[in-house]
Amino acid sequence: MFYRSTRNSDVNVTSAQAIAQGISEDGGLFVPSEIPSISMDDIKKLGDMTYAERAFFVFSKFLTDYTEAEIRYCVEGAYNTKNFDTENIAELAHLFDGTYMLELWHGPTCAFKDMALQILPYLLTTATKKINLDKKVVILVATSGDTGKAALEGFKDVPGTEILVFYPDNGVSAMQKKQMTTQEGQNVGVCAIKGNFDDAQNGVKAIFTNKEIGEKLAENGMMFSSANSINWGRLAPQIIYYVSSYAQLLKDGEINEGDKINIVVPTGNFGNILAGYYAKKMGIPVNKLICASNSNNVLTDFIKTGVYDRNRQFYATISPSMDILISSNLERLLYHLCGENDAQIREWFGKLASEGRYEVTDAVKAVLADEFYAGCCDDAKTKATIKEYYDKYSYTCDTHTAVAVSVYEEYVKATGDKTKTVIASTASPYKFSGSVLSALGKDTGSDEFTLVEELGEASGMPVPASLASLKNKEIRFSEVIAKDEMKDFVFKALNVK
Numbered sequence: 009m010f011y012r013s014t015r016n017s018d019v020n021v022t023s024a025q026a027i028a029q030g031i032s033e034d035g036g037l038f039v040p041s042e043i044p045s046i047s048m049d050d051i052k053k054l055g056d057m058t059y060a061e062r063a064f065f066v067f068s069k070f071l072t073d074y075t076e077a078e079i080r081y082c083v084e085g086a087y088n089t090k091n092f093d094t095e096n097i098a099e100l101a102h103l104f105d106g107t108y109m110l111e112l113w114h115g116p117t118c119a120f121k122d123m124a125l126q127i128l129p130y131l132l133t134t135a136t137k138k139i140n141l142d143k144k145v146v147i148l149v150a151t152s153g154d155t156g157k158a159a160l161e162g163f164k165d166v167p168g169t170e171i172l173v174f175y176p177d178n179g180v181s182a183m184q185k186k187q188m189t190t191q192e193g194q195n196v197g198v199c200a201i202k203g204n205f206d207d208a209q210n211g212v213k214a215i216f217t218n219k220e221i222g223e224k225l226a227e228n229g230m231m232f233s234s235a236n237s238i239n240w241g242r243l244a245p246q247i248i249y250y251v252s253s254y255a256q257l258l259k260d261g262e263i264n265e266g267d268k269i270n271i272v273v274p275t276g277n278f279g280n281i282l283a284g285y286y287a288k289k290m291g292i293p294v295n296k297l298i299c300a301s302n303s304n305n306v307l308t309d310f311i312k313t314g315v316y317d318r319n320r321q322f323y324a325t326i327s328p329s330m331d332i333l334i335s336s337n338l339e340r341l342l343y344h345l346c347g348e349n350d351a352q353i354r355e356w357f358g359k360l361a362s363e364g365r366y367e368v369t370d371a372v373k374a375v376l377a378d379e380f381y382a383g384c385c386d387d388a389k390t391k392a393t394i395k396e397y398y399d400k401y402s403y404t405c406d407t408h409t410a411v412a413v414s415v416y417e418e419y420v421k422a423t424g425d426k427t428k429t430v431i432a433s434t435a436s437p438y439k440f441s442g443s444v445l446s447a448l449g450k451d452t453g454s455d456e457f458t459l460v461e462e463l464g465e466a467s468g469m470p471v472p473a474s475l476a477s478l479k480n481k482e483i484r485f486s487e488v489i490a491k492d493e494m495k496d497f498v499f500k501a502l503n504v505k
Contacts, residue, residue, distance in 0.1 A: 152175070
């Protein structure tokens with residue numbers, strides 16, 4: 009299978025090249041030339057497999073230039089109990105009749121990004137060897153909180169790589185900031201910027217696509233790649249847990265063969281829910297993909313109207329990983345929905361860059377309405393939902409999962425749809441202890457780590473060892489720069505003259 013650029017369909021590269029490169033030179037994102045199919049017989053067989061074996065099956069469909077031995081090396085290195093605190097890797101918690109929490113936060117950084125970023129270093133280093141790349145790979149990451157730490161943890165001390173992470177100084181939780189600024193490793197760098205996540209993301213993309221910067225790195229034996237979900241190697245692993253979830257529900261007798269499920273995803277950059285869309289197109293029976301946003305509801309408005317407009321107020325919320333107004337992965341979806349018309353994609357995203365808005369065609373609007381439902385939830389409703397589910401089900405949600413739960417409740421009231429539903433639970437509540445405790449009506453005047461202990465008492469959930477250990481770690485990275493200084497920081501960190 010080959011991969012095309014959303015902005016130039018004539019681009020045709022292997023999966024190894026797409027993963028190593030991260031983003032196309034024209035600024036487009038790599039997408040598979042076709043979406044492979046899986047049968048119900050395949051899905052039934054997956055039910056008896058481990059998560060790593062299920063991952064092997066899905067990757068074999070998409071990474072056809074990797075050998076079986078290479079894929080097994082990657083999945084077995086990533087999906088094990090050394091990296092995750094459960095043998096199932098992704099847990100399905102039966103919340104109430106017909107509704108399941110897909111807990112994606114049992115990895116080393118307690119967020120769903122671990123599901124992809126534990127394996128991406130394996131995929132990337134294997135890719136560079138396959139294409140005989142003799143350059144050091146510099147991973148540039150823009151993060152709204154969780155991707156940064158997960159990428160740092162995944163790539164720390166990986167030979168032949170450097171990783172630099174940019175985060176909005178006032179746009180992440182105290183725990184997320186502590187996770188990143190105390191990161192260990194000889195090949196890591198972390199820097200805060202004055203601005204929001206979109207500023208960080210735009211800055212990273214501008215560096216990626218600047219030929220002069222790329223040439224300067226090449227002179228120094230280096231090249232850029234990405235650990236953001238713009239990299240296909242980040243997105244492909246996310247397809248697995250939706251395929252795995254259906255296979256597990258079928259094996260457990262929670263659904264019958266061919267029954268459809270709904271998938272609910274709290275999303276900002278659109279990668280996680282796009283993975284659900286790919287799983288559906290592969291053959292997983294999905295009824296509705298439910299897109300949940302916080303007060304930064306640009307995706308809600310887009311799915312409902314077909315107009316994408318980032319010219320709006322930006323809100324700093326208690327679900328900071330979703331505080332995004334430019335959803336990069338939407339470009340991939342629209343490329344598929346408009347018949348792989350690269351000229352159309354260039355027009356829409358050119359308008360987004362120059363005017364801050366675009367409107368899709370009526371045909372695309374119709375498909376969006378058929379495939380997706382969208383809703384949003386402000387901080388007050390998020391907190392109310394956390395309290396409601398704590399009281400009714402003794403289940404403690406983080407602030408992002410609560411957004412998904414709230415929007416799902418709205419969907420059921422609006423449609424009456426009782427289809428069995430999987431809700432993506434994207435982070436441990438301990439990453440946002442202050443906000444969660446506040447929602448539960450508890451005092452939040454203590455420091456971050458006292459709050460973690462208090463949440464442990466309230467929730468009855470064990471505190472993840474990786475978070476508890478942060479208390480005594482020293483800050484390594486404290487630099488804060490303006491967004492137009494990102495290039496200079498990169499050159500300085502890499503010692504490029």
